[in-house]
Amino acid sequence: MVIVELQDVRKVYPLGKVEVEAVKGVSFSIEKGDFISIAGPSGSGKSTILNMLGCVDRPTSGTVLIEGRPTKDLSDKDLTTLRHETLGFIFQSFNLIPVLNVYENIEFPLLLGKNGPKGKEKSEWIDYLINEVGLEQWKTHKPNELSGGQRQRVAIARALVTKPQIVLADEPTANLDSATGTQILDLMKRINREMDTTFIFSTHDAKIVNLADHVVRLKDGLVEENVRQERKD
């Protein structure tokens, strides 16, 4: 079942007096439960595509469909609601809220909506996620008291707390050492398998790309390769 689809998507950025075409007509689709890597060197357009998939940016032309809904006609409010209900985000720089502790950071997305679990159900769900990412001992710690890997684990738990259909991870291992990066990818993959959550992550690291089931390789704003690899459980 296709959960995300890009149809001839272009993105042009103004850069001073000139325009830069970061994405030059990209089309591909992502199946539900995919563990997909959008790979490519710097400047290939992978972050731009991830931004459009995450509904934080709009294409100049073409269509982005999330669960069959085109995003280009949605208002800011509807896009925000779509992000909250359907998408989870894992950022390269972790982007945790510095004044909130681990538990509160994970809880935060639930406080932005009305449909999430409440009371005991909520706390049990957050505790479950904390256990899943192995941070039971760090629950009350602030982000600045955690290592990079621990912070990214918090970000993963936060991305999953609203039970989104899709989790977007923009170079999730870029700020981590290679061992920690592998652990984070392993964690993401385990959750992908356990929860059937679609994971879309961008990377330029060839070793990490190999962990994906589905690879979309970009070069100069175009799809160079779109391959499904043998599933590695």
Added chain:
Amino acid sequence: MPVLIRIAFRNLLEHKAKSLIIGILLGLGVIILVVGNSFMDTAAQGVKDTFIANYTGDIFVAAKSKEAVSLFGASSMMGGGDQTKNLPYYDKVMAKLRSTPGMIEATSQVTGYGMAALKGYEDVDKDENSTNFLLLFGIDPSTYYKLFTTAKPVMGSLLQPGQSGLVVSKATYDRLSKKSGVQLKIGDTIVVTGMGHAGFKIRSVPLVGVVSFKSDSEATDFISYADVDTVRILSGLTLGNDDDTPVTDEQKSLLAANEDDLFSGGETVTTAAKTTMNKPAAKAPAAAHKVAQADTGAWYFAMARLKNPRQAPMVIAGLNVWFAKEGIDAVASDWKTAAGPFASSIDVVRIVFNIAIIIVAVVAIIIMMNTLVISVIERTGEIGTMRALGAQKGYVRRMFLVETLAIAVVFGLIGTVLAFGAVGILNALHLTASNPFLKILFAGSVLHMSINPVSVIWSLVLVGFVAVVAHLYPVSLALKIEPVRAMQAE
């Protein structure tokens, strides 16, 4: 605790320097407002209490005039008696005042001005700043002291009905004693030179008493009480004052001549002319007698006190309707009108204070705005992350509002506590008024402020308002932050 409040307080602690800058501004604002308003309120209440209890009562009635009329006369305190009109239909007005429900008593007064000297003594005090100036209240003791009970004799007694004489304040007594070089005694004759619209009048009156007031003020220092006829004469309210004196053509021609004509060319003024000039003098004793005879029906003002002073505006309105209906050219007003320049001086100070507060508020808003803008710029990633995670713009707006209000409440309360402390310290210092203006502001010789809870609440509301205004522009910047900013590596 709701997450917004949690985030707000933790952000305040996280960004201590900025919180302190904004907080100190807000706290100082509260201190200035609470202490300043306390000072203003104390001065205003002090002047009000002093004037109502001592001189004006709750209701003040005077003849209608183009000039502003106060207890001190028309237009101005000094010499205002020149233009003050007599209260029309005096008996009818007094009867109406006394029959008005809720009235304690009504009395009337003539105000005059004069210079005093102890008979037989010359001024020995040559200090230019010392004065023997008198603000003379010509009163009817039978009703006046029922209305105004705060004057207590420290020497002699108060004026008795029908008694002619002078009762001076303790400050005036001390000044006159210093001027004449001897300690005045009860029964001493005081020569008062009145300054009215008919020119200078001189009367000798015995010193009947020296009084002190419950609360002293600049006004009380100069006030002296005299029987009303003495003040009427000193102010020119006499029967013969307005009589026409017939002048012959010959006298008119002499008045028209200039000095050169009179003292040049060997011409002399004839004896006959002198005789002619002296002719009207034959009538002089009768006219002089009339001029020296007080117009016993003349009163400048009526004052009244109510059992419930809060009813004053309603009673005043009712009286003015009645005056209009009866065709009486009089107007009733409150103590503030009666107090004239004394009350308006407080208003002027309050206006100056309010203007200063507005300027300080604008400066504070600009500084706070800049500080908050820096805060928004620093938190661009955080705001972008929140937006990416699903926070609507309204959430971001509320988050900044809660942070702003949190800092306003915390530092507002700290400022309030410090303001109470500052007022306590100022009161403990027993600051004394070193000049007449300060004496008005202090509502007495010593500053004693009290904090009005309503004023504290208003100060906090105002500071909160300033904080909210200051956060509007930074919030508008925050709302422009796109969620894509979260995706950009820091």
